[in-house]
Amino acid sequence: MISQFLPHVVSERRCMIAALLLSLGMTTTVYASQTADTVTAQEFVDLQEGDSPHAGYRRAHAKGVCITGEFRANGNLSDIVTTPLFAPGVTPFTGRYSIAGGNPYAPDLSSPVRSLALNFALSSPNQWRIAMNTPPVMAVTNPHDFYQQIVAIKKGPEAVKAFFKDHPESKDFMTWRASYSPAGSFSGETYHSLNAFYLHDKQGNQQAVRWKMVPASAAPFDETEGPDALQERLAQQLDAAPVVYDWVFTLAGADDDENNPAVKWPASREQRVAGQIVITDWQPQLEGNCHSLNFDPLVLPNGISATEDPILRARSAAYAESYRRRAREALAGALEGERDGE
Amino acid sequence: MENNNRFPLAMRLLHWAMAALIISMLLAGLAMVRSLEPWQLTILTAHKAFGLLAFVLVILRIAIRMKSQTLPLPSSLSRVQKRGAIASHYVLYALMVAMPVSGYLMQYVAARPVEIFGLFTLPASLTADIESYGLFREIHGYLAIAFIAMILLHISAALHHHFVRKDSVLKSML
Numbered sequence: 001m002i003s004q005f006l007p008h009v010v011s012e013r014r015c016m017i018a019a020l021l022l023s024l025g026m027t028t029t030v031y032a033s034q035t036a037d038t039v040t041a042q043e044f045v046d047l048q049e050g051d052s053p054h055a056g057y058r059r060a061h062a063k064g065v066c067i068t069g070e071f072r073a074n075g076n077l078s079d080i081v082t083t084p085l086f087a088p089g090v091t092p093f094t095g096r097y098s099i100a101g102g103n104p105y106a107p108d109l110s111s112p113v114r115s116l117a118l119n120f121a122l123s124s125p126n127q128w129r130i131a132m133n134t135p136p137v138m139a140v141t142n143p144h145d146f147y148q149q150i151v152a153i154k155k156g157p158e159a160v161k162a163f164f165k166d167h168p169e170s171k172d173f174m175t176w177r178a179s180y181s182p183a184g185s186f187s188g189e190t191y192h193s194l195n196a197f198y199l200h201d202k203q204g205n206q207q208a209v210r211w212k213m214v215p216a217s218a219a220p221f222d223e224t225e226g227p228d229a230l231q232e233r234l235a236q237q238l239d240a241a242p243v244v245y246d247w248v249f250t251l252a253g254a255d256d257d258e259n260n261p262a263v264k265w266p267a268s269r270e271q272r273v274a275g276q277i278v279i280t281d282w283q284p285q286l287e288g289n290c291h292s293l294n295f296d297p298l299v300l301p302n303g304i305s306a307t308e309d310p311i312l313r314a315r316s317a318a319y320a321e322s323y324r325r326r327a328r329e330a331l332a333g334a335l336e337g338e339r340d341g342e
Numbered sequence: 343m344e345n346n347n348r349f350p351l352a353m354r355l356l357h358w359a360m361a362a363l364i365i366s367m368l369l370a371g372l373a374m375v376r377s378l379e380p381w382q383l384t385i386l387t388a389h390k391a392f393g394l395l396a397f398v399l400v401i402l403r404i405a406i407r408m409k410s411q412t413l414p415l416p417s418s419l420s421r422v423q424k425r426g427a428i429a430s431h432y433v434l435y436a437l438m439v440a441m442p443v444s445g446y447l448m449q450y451v452a453a454r455p456v457e458i459f460g461l462f463t464l465p466a467s468l469t470a471d472i473e474s475y476g477l478f479r480e481i482h483g484y485l486a487i488a489f490i491a492m493i494l495l496h497i498s499a500a501l502h503h504h505f506v507r508k509d510s511v512l513k514s515m516l
């Protein structure tokens with residue numbers, strides 16, 4: 001009997017009731033912190049999909065192609081991260097190029113943002129998903145402002161202007177946007193992790209980093225027009241030679257806030273090339289295996305962990321909601337017949 | 343005041359520990375799939391690890407249940423009521439097993455390794471299968487609703503025994 005060892009008033013009965021109340025109290029706190037003006041994952045994905053969702057497809061970055069290739073690591077990061085991927089050697093990956101937006105039939109050249117996602121299935125308990133965009137920084141610092149930014153974009157140019165006026169933190173984003181001109185192909189863009197992550201070394205130290213994929217080589221292509229221009233140009237290039245990027249890491253300095261995705265780190269920060277991403281082949285998205293994957297940036301391997309960046313933390317739940325919707329639709333047969341039409 | 347009107351201590355402790363754990367799991371589960379806040383990752387990681395713990399506990403509990411002498415239901419209950427009570431307990435055990443199993447399978451087929459309290463990692467498939475994910479994800483969601491309904495029924499029955507029928511059913515678990 002436990003009660004023999006406890007003062008008389010503390011019966012096991014009371015302990016059990018206390019445990020129950022404690023757990024209820026904890027979960028109530030969690031609920032209470034969800035105040036009315038915060039956006040939920042469901043509301044976010046509702047906004048992204050709009051009034052006519054495309055059943056079976058991603059609610060964001062709906063149009064894309066699957067890719068396969070390998071990462072050739074040079075060992076330059078070995079002293080700051082334990083992940084075996086960065087030891088000298090070659091690791092295969094699958095991935096996906098996409099354009100931002102919820103329409104899987106959108107014309108390729110119409111989207112202002114292009115993306116590259118990678119998946120390293122290092123071993124069964126150790127996997128890594130990476131989803132990168134062309135902008136190096138966000139215009140805002142949290143998912144609720146990001147929601148309002150998308151609301152403004154959907155309303156039109158006037159609303160967007162007003163939004164940026166109210167959000168001075170978008171300064172670095174605006175500077176980038178003014179200087180950016182889209183490349184003619186997926187291969188010519190630089191893709192950014194945007195959010196920061198921690199690398200952990202053997203001694204247990206952590207280093208905040210951002211990374212980018214910088215074009216290193218790609219075959220020329222014809223400037224075909226048409227709705228699938230980027231995909232066609234990629235296919236042409238890959239027929240001739242692999243598409244190659246340098247994987248460049250930027251190490252945060254002591255003054256950099258790794259939890260703020262809107263602020264650019266100074267150009268003087270240490271940069272290291274960890275190796276080369278070599279893309280060798282592509283498949284239509286419903287035929288390759290990238291369609292089944294959720295490139296949730298919080299699926300991380302040993303040696304890498306998430307910062308407290310509110311945008312980064314919000315991505316996981318929103319991606320899960322989008323993944324849940326398209327998985328349910330796929331199960332109900334929404335994509336039957338779509339495969340031939342690709 | 344140990345007497346044979348109560349369940350054995352091990353069963354009572356497991357009953358209340360699991361009640362607290364499962365109610366927290368259900369509420370935390372429903373909150374975390376809605377939240378975009380930075381704690382979402384923390385709660386989700388805890389959800390999976392405590393979910394595995396719940397699975398281990400329910401296996402232990404079923405083993406103890408099969409070995410122990412259980413108390414007869416009050417003789418004042420009709421045959422139909424007794425059958426209903428027994429059936430509802432089987433359903434509760436089935437849900438206690440099916441919740442964590444569907445949760446883990448959902449992660450397995452989505453190629454998402456599950457980290458347990460930073461101690462070890464449960465394996466995941468190397469390639470994702472979205473249709474299987476859809477199946478297990480929806481099962482996990484629907485079972486959660488069924489579980490909440492069964493727990494409410496279970497609590498109502500216990501209170502009914504105690505306050506209306508005034509028998510010893512609730513006391514036997516305290």
Ligand code: HEM
Nearest residue numbers: 058060061096115117131132133193194295318319322323
């Ligand atoms: C709070 C901020 C964000 C939200 C709510 C959000 C939401 C989403 C959603 C719902 C998806 C579809 C997921 C799926 O069904 O698999 C998606 C895909 C994607 N997101 Fe985000 N996103 C956010 C920020 C970002 C940022 C900062 C980046 C880049 C650095 C990014 C890059 C991508 C990419 C590349 C994909 C497509 C991945 C693929 O090819 O499957 N997102 N996002």
Ligand code: HEM
Nearest residue numbers: 320367368371372375390393394396441442445446483486
């Ligand atoms: C007693 C055990 C468990 C209970 C009572 C429970 C309960 C829940 C509930 C109520 C939800 C929200 C469902 C919805 O809104 O549709 C949920 C979601 C979830 N559960 Fe569990 N769960 C359990 C065990 C597990 C285990 C063992 C795992 C994985 C190893 C797991 C993984 C998940 C995941 C990943 C989600 C979120 C899915 C998403 O992002 O859409 N659960 N769980």
